[in-house]
Amino acid sequence: MKKPRRSAAWYGKNDKDGFIHRSWMKNQGFPDHAFDGRPIIGICNTWSELTPCNSGLRVLAEAVKRGVWEAGGFPVEFPVMSLGETQMKPTAMLFRNLLAMDVEESIRAYGIDGVVLLGGCDKTTPGQLMGAASVDLPTIVVSSGPMLNGKYRGQDIGSGTDVWKFSEAVRAGEMTLKDFMGAESGMSRSAGVCMTMGTASTMASLVEAMGLSLPTNAALPAVDARRTALAHLTGKRIVEMVEEDLPLSQILQKPNFENAILMNAAAGGSTNAVVHLLALAGRAGVELTLKDFEIASDIPLLVNCMPSGKYLMEDFCYAGGVPAVLAELRGSLRKAKTVLGGDIAAYADGAECFNRDVIFPLDAPLKPAAGLRVLRGNLAPDGAIIKPSAASEHLLKHEGRAHVFENIEDMKATIDSPDLDVDENTILVLKGCGPKGYPGMPEVGNMPIPRKLVERGVRDMIRVSDARMSGTAYGTVVLHVAPEAQAGGPLALVRTGDTIRLDARAGVLDLLVDEAELAARRAAWVADAPHYTRGYARLYIDHVLQADKGADLDFLVGKDTRPVTRESH
Structure with missing residues (x-):
């Protein structure tokens, strides 16, 4: 017997409450048959003009909707807090847990059967996943994608990494202030996250290695048409996940986290991955400690991207991206379920590396034993x-x-x-x-x-x-x-x-x-x-x-999957 849809409690009843829920939604022009019992898919969007990394997410949301409609679902987009890493004071990390609360309560309170998380900037991805893990619906991620390579005087420059280098060169008297300011406009040439292997691209890579997104999600540039196509396919897949009853908890298992740790080492990923993975594991009920990160101590550095190397995410994409790295790590990967329903090894099937100066082979790595x-x-x-x-x-x-x-x-x-x-x-x-x-x-x-x-x-x-x-x-x-x-x-x-x-x-x-x-x-x-x-900061x-516990709030650890039974009317 098929499990009843969660959305039926909101939109499937022929009483006063069903009338109210459907009628108010119809003021947006939705026809009667949109409420015929098809899966209702939430699109959790962190778009904001104050989060430049996520400024392309409106386009991706529309693509997700096309995929949901195509698969016979009903897409509904909703906003949550957006965390602009370079824009927020005192630090965006202060608000990661607040975003997680926003996501958790939004997913729980609304009548949706599955959710697509649209994020990108450093804290948005872990914050969204933490909130979603605490409710445990079928969930899949679409990242905003990296910016195009920065350009200055004929050279590629990387966001963040070259800022630190240029700044130190100015302090040392090796670079003029005029030249420093001249690099500013060439650094960020398109929508998207930092094009170095910073925290945003690291988390997107780990999400892919954990099987929480479709293959190639991490590295496709934000403005690449293939990312829009991937968003469309993601919309189609989330409807199938609801039909298959494939909740987030089946993908957030210990082996998935271990694969993320291995990928972080091979990619020269961000140290921030540690606090985010620990916090996410706490929400998922997975026992993960700092000791678990030692499994990657001997994993070599394979990805030659800034700040550990010289290339940028656009180059990483063209060289084969995460699937090519997973192919190199195949012997170390843990068996782990993905949003496609199968094992993570399928993400590496047929993957090739097209530039060995960007993605090195396991037997001749860029650097040995590179794990945190x-x-x-x-x-x-x-x-x-x-x-x-x-x-x-x-x-x-x-x-x-x-x-x-x-x-x-x-x-x-x-x-x-x-x-x-x-x-x-x-x-x-x-x-x-x-x-x-x-x-x-x-x-x-x-x-x-x-x-x-x-x-x-x-x-x-x-x-x-x-x-x-x-x-x-x-x-x-x-x-x-x-x-x-x-x-x-x-x-x-x-x-x-x-x-x-x-x-x-x-x-x-x-x-x-x-x-x-x-x-x-x-x-x-x-x-x-x-x-x-006062306020949230005091809380x-x-x-x-x-x-070492992930810097989550103590009362948010774990999940609450109980159905909402009290009506609003």
Whole structure:
């Protein structure tokens, strides 16, 4: 016997409630037969002019609708909060959980049978998936896609990655301000997300590797007609998923997460993937911890894209994209169901690489053992992470004197001082930038190199913080130190002059200070007063989990799939 459609409780009854639900929808011109019991598909759209990455999603929404109608469904588009990574203060990450709440409650409250998630910019993809996982309807993702390659003076330039390089060159006197400003317009030439392997393209790649989208979703440029065609096919497929009763929970299983971790390593993906995957697993009821990320420690870097390489997402697309990488990883991939109903291995069937300088073979990789490293020690008892593929090899094992910035304002005010007592062996430490401390855990962990060192040619040094960094950034940067300083973690106790030991290959991050001295510091420590005292930000500060738990809100972990029984009339 076929399971009754969820939408029938809204639109299938011949009583007052059914009358009201249908009649109000008909003011948009929908005919009677649209309510004949066909699947009603929600299109969850994060389009916004304040989120430039997602500015092309209206076009994709129309394509999804065509596919839904073709398959015999009834598409209905609805908006949710949009998170413009480069546009929001204090940080878009503060609002990821709010977007997840918006998505969850919208899906639960409306009479839909399945949902297509339209997102792209860094936090929109994980936020939408977190919300959808907590309701567990048939769900599929269409990403907005990357921008076209940036161009400046005949060269390809990548969003984020080249911004950091150009900015440091200006500070070093190697690039004029006029030239720096001249690159601005050539950087972003079309709709779409960062065209480097930043967080947005990383999450799109992981979504594809997890089987949450159709093949090729990650890398097709935003303005490529093939992305519009893929959106059409996605609309068709979501109707079939409803007919097959294929909910999100069947795809969000431990093996799917493990495949995402493997893909992140091979692609040189963003460190932000860690907090997003941990949070999503918490919603899905999957036991995922930082230790699980160690399964990819020996996976080599195969994708030669910025910031770990030299190419951009448009090149990655033309070289074969995610399917070509999955083909290389076939021997390591876990057996895992996808939105197509079969195993993820089918995404690699027939896949070819068309440019071996962009996607390297597994037996001759770009870099060996490129997976994210999980660090532990008395400075990070609950863990921290580092991205070796974007770091300087000679700094991955290092012992040095700490210079501490107590907060982001302290860092900004003093980083360019000629009197700053630092050299290239110093370890820069930034406090107060974790989930509670900032709040929201901003992308400031890749602190600028002090001007006095930049002018001497130094381009990398070890930096340690409870913050995140942009997926487009690079350097020997230790991130997500947990517990954070504001929560009373050992990071709060570090003082300028202390010695810190990093051994990334061995997974060690230690503060070399006598335990008796640390105990005395701990007894004298007092948390800073919260930066925000009202509204959602205060709710966030009071309930956010630490980075090693995904920085979700404690009361949002898990799901609630109970049917809505109370009527609105």
